[in-house]
Amino acid sequence: MVTFTLLAVFADAVAKDPLEMDPTRRLLPPIPGHPLGTDALGRDLWSRIAHGSRWSLGLAAVATLLIAALGITLGTLAGYLGGWTDVVLMRAVDVLLAFPGLLLALAIVGVRGPGLENALLAVVAIGWADYARIVRGSTLGVREREFVLAARGLGASDLRILTSHVLPNVIPTVAVLATLEMGQLILAFASLGFLGLGVKPPTPEWGSMINEGRISFFVAPWPVICPGLAIGLAVLGFNLLGDGLRDALDPRRLTR
C-alpha cells in the first residue's frame, strides 16, 4: 500500500512521460528500457501505470472522503433526530444497498454522460448508504448513554453534542469501513474506466488502460494484464490493511 502511495507521489521521478508515443516501439514485450513493455501507441506501460496510480488511487481517495462525509452526516442525522428523517433516510439506504452498485452507477453515468465528474457523482451517490447505516447504528447506541445525557443536561446544543460527543465514537468504525471500501472504490472506478465511461483517454487511468489494450490483446496481452495486476494488488493491499485495522480496533475479534 505504501508502495502504491509512494508511486503516486513520485511518479515523475521514477517514470517517463506517460503520453509520449513512439510508433517504432509498439506493443513491445518487457525489455530493458521498458520494464513492462509498451502499448499499441508505443507508450511505456510502466510510466503509464505509475502515473495512473495518481488517477486510480486519487479518485478513490477523493470519493472515499466525500462518501464518508456524506454518510456520517446523514447517518448521525438519522440516528440522532429519529422520526421521519430516520424513516426516509433508512428507506433510501435499503434501496441503495438492495441494488448491485455497479449497475446503478452505470445507469447514472449513462444518463449523465461519461466522464470524470459523472463517474465520481455516481459512485458518491451510491456509496454513502453503507456508512449512513453503520453510523446511524453507532449514534443510536451512543444517544442515550450517560455522557450524552449529561451534556444535554448541562445545556449543550444538539450540534455540540453531535460533534464533540457522538462523532468521536463513530470515527474508528468509519476508519475501518473506509479502508475496506477504498479497495471497492478503486475497483468501481476501474470498472467504469474499463467500460469506457470514466476518465477519458489518453489519461492513464488503470481501468481505461485495460480498455485501450483490449483491441490488441491477442497480439500483446501486457497492456491488459499489467494494469489489471496493478488494480488487483491495490485492492488486495487495502483489503489486508482494512482487515488488520479491524482486528486492531475490535478486541472481540482477537479471540477468534
Next chain:
Amino acid sequence: MSALLLRRLWSLVPVWVGISVLAFALGHLAPGDPALLLLQAAGEEPTPQTVQAMRRELGLDQPAPVQYVLWLARAVQGNLGVSYRSRRSVLHELLGRLPATLALALPAFLIAIALAVPLGVLSAASPRTWIDHATRVLALAGITLPSFLLAYLLVLAFGVQWRLFPVAGREGFQSMVLPAVTLALPSLAGLTRLVRAGVLEVLGEEYVRTARAKGVPERRVLYRHALPNALIPALTAAGIRFGHLVTGAVIVETVFSWPGLGRLVVEAIQSRDYPVIQGSVLFSGTLFVFTNLVVDVMYGLLDPRVRVEGAGLGNP
C-alpha cells in the same frame, strides 16, 4: 406460512417503490427533451407542433408526481417505453437478453455453491492445515481479483495457450465455460468465507459439545449437527449473490462479448438509449426484490425461529 409470505411481500413494497422512484428520476436526469429525442429517433423532422403533441402524448406536460404515477402504471403493465436505438419495446429487448444472462448466472451460482460448502466445511473442520490455508488464499484471491483481470488471465491460459475454450460470443456449451467460471469465483470466495465462519461458530456451541460428549462420531457431529445451522446465514448471502450474478455481470459480459443484460445496458449507454437504461434499472430492481423474497421465504422454511419472530428485510 402464507402469513409469513404476505408479511415479507409487504416489507419489500417500500424497497420496490424506492427502486421505481430511482428509475423514474434517472429518466429526468437525462439531458434533452424526450419528446424531441423520440421524434428524431422515429426519423421525423420535429416541428414545434409535433413536439408539443408528443409531449402531451407522453404526459410530459403534467407535474412530476403525476408523471411518476402514469409512468409506473404503464410500467407494471409491461410498457417500459420504446428503445431509441432499435425502436422495439424496451421490455422486449430486456426479455430477449435475459436467457443469455441466466445461462451464465445459473451455472456460476451452482459452481459457487457446489464448491463453497465443501471447501468451507473442510477448512473449518481442519484449521491451520494446508486445506485451510489453501481455501483462505483462494477466498482472498476471489474477493480481490478484479473480474476483468481474472477473465483475461483465463482467456490467456485456456483460450490462447491451450485453446480449450472459445473466448468470445455465445455458441454452445463450450463458450459458456470461461465466462461462467469468471462470474463464479467472487461468489465462491464470499460464500466459502461465510460457510467457514458459520461452521467455526457453530462448532463452539453447547449442543455440539453435548453431541461430542455423548460419543457421536465427529463426522456425524459435523454434518448432522453443525452444518445445517451453519448454512443458514450462508443461504441468505447466496440468494443475494444470485441477484448480483443476474444483474451485475456487466464486466464479464463485456470481456466475453456475451449478449446478456449487462451488454445491453452498456450498449444503451453508448448510444444514449435512455428508455433502455431506465427500463433495465427497474427490471433488475424488480428481479432483485423478487430474489430477496424467495430467500426470505426459504429462510422461514429452514429456520423455525424466524416464523415466530419475523425479522424484516436486511435484518436477518
